[in-house]
Amino acid sequence: MEDQRKYGSDAIGVLVMSYGTPESLDQVEAYYTHIRRGKPPTAEQLDDLVRRYEKIVGGFFPLRRNTDRQVEALQATLDREYPDLKFVCYQGLKHAAPFIEDGVRAMAADGITRAVGVVLAPHYSSMSVGGYVKRAQAAAEEVGVAMSFVESYHLHPKLIEALADRVRRALKKFTEVDAEEVKVLFTAHSLPERILQMNDPYPEQLLETSRAVAERTGVTDWQFAWQSAGQTGEKWLGPDVLEELERLHSEEGVDYALVCPIGFVSDHLEVLYDLDIEAQALAGKLGLHLERTEMLNTEPLYMETLADVVRGKVVEAGVGS
Template identity: 70%
Template sequence: MSDQSIHRTSGRKVGVLVMSYGTPESIEQVEAYYTHIRRGNPPSPEQLKDLTDRYEAIVGGVFPLRENTDKQVKALETKLNETYPHASFVCYQGLKHASPFIEDGVERMAADGITEAVGVVLAPHYSIMSVGGYIKRAQEKASELGLKMSFVRSYHLHPKLIEALAIRVEEALSRFEGADKDKVLVLFTAHSLPEKILEMKDPYPEQLLETSRAVAERAGIARWQFGWQSAGQTGVPWLGPDLLDVLRTVKQENRAEHVLVCPVGFVSDHLEVLYDLDIEAQHTARELGIHLERTRSLNTDPLYMETLSDVVYAQAFAEER
């Protein structure tokens, strides 16, 4: 940035709404959380027990999940202000299904006198059904309050994100002691969405494949494929193949005894990682006689914080570049 540009941006205060799916803060809040996900329809006793059991199966219950997001928001604010001292960044949290909700975050920015803000989602890949929904809710509230707000839509090929994920793949491959690393099958995964997004020409599936290809190339991986996980039980078809089905197919076709899962669609430890992968997928793998490992989550990894800092700053000062 030129000296003239720095002079123009000096003293600018920018709000940053960091959005994510959200988790309950305690076991007692699981029912309200689940009801919100179901658009106000309370879950059946069986559905509630299933979700509660999943949270209770995780070491520490729900608490580390919420704490992870809190730490990411704080770390991003620190990174932004360290990297770009000529401006002032204040980060706020906005959750899709828990308090503080997305609208709450926007209202707090306005109440604090923020007049311009950037929204970013803790998910690198864009879908109209996921990130698009976050943006729509935030934009509607910002417009209502007269807050100027722009958004980061995706950052799935940011070099620092790819580097962070590749480092994790290389690190995890070392856990397959005695195995030929070239014979380890790397499975990249992300949260499934309803199949109807394909009719909408949604970029989500292709962006995920682009990230997977880039990470595989960076890490020197020859054997990899993509699978979906954590599909909802909604009565409509969801994107597949599901990770558990992939594991069964791999075993049936005798294609791999060692599998590394790299959940590129997720950026922190939460239910879809700590339960769906570490407990459910591990259980299936053990039954099949497959050695399954997964890569460490990004959480507050410095490279991930730099990724977010880069894209937020670029969005905030796009007009001056």
């Protein structure tokens, strides 16, 4: 039989992992069921999610296209920055096709024997990045690909610079006041509060990124808040950004706020709905001027961050150098 392998032993696979999103409204139910580990949502829960997607999609699901573009841009950045290494990028999504396991199998089918895994989320939690890594590692063992993983890159200087740049630009939108009058709220996806008992690094890494960006921009009036908590019956990390905006306005007289969602790297539901629609509606009701920093998407400094940490893993493993 003819050899189907595309690449020789010099190629290094890069499994670029991301959350995944439906590609059409009729896929929302299967997607939501996957997020809930096989348990279908109630009709009410499904309706609610479909309605949120309807408000942001405008005919397409932004995260689908953004992930494609990020992976293409990372490939181009790796080719440009490290022409001596032959990196080949594959997508592996947590809750949609191509799933993490599909990405690993595609690498193996192409003849890849060693690879680096990286998640399009800068902060490590056993419930987020840890879950991606576990699945990729299990699939890699099955098909005989040797993998190492980037666990976090939340203080990479180029990432901090990219975020700082966005904070500076967004602060300029408050033309009616000095930047010092604006409260900056760094946010990330909430997680169940039980991660605190697990000594999970997620909250501390998020604070470290917040501090670094604040320092870099000279912002002194900032705090951290959680967003997009699930309704699962158990307690999630707080304070929630919506409650915090309301409290800041009523108790501290805050009239100007900038939200900087450092836990996310792409325009998607949590940003385009939870912040741009839900939080903006609240701000409108309160009479508070709320702005949001732009997402990183294919920002070159972000792509260079990813390329650098991926290459770092290769150097660590002593291969290709």
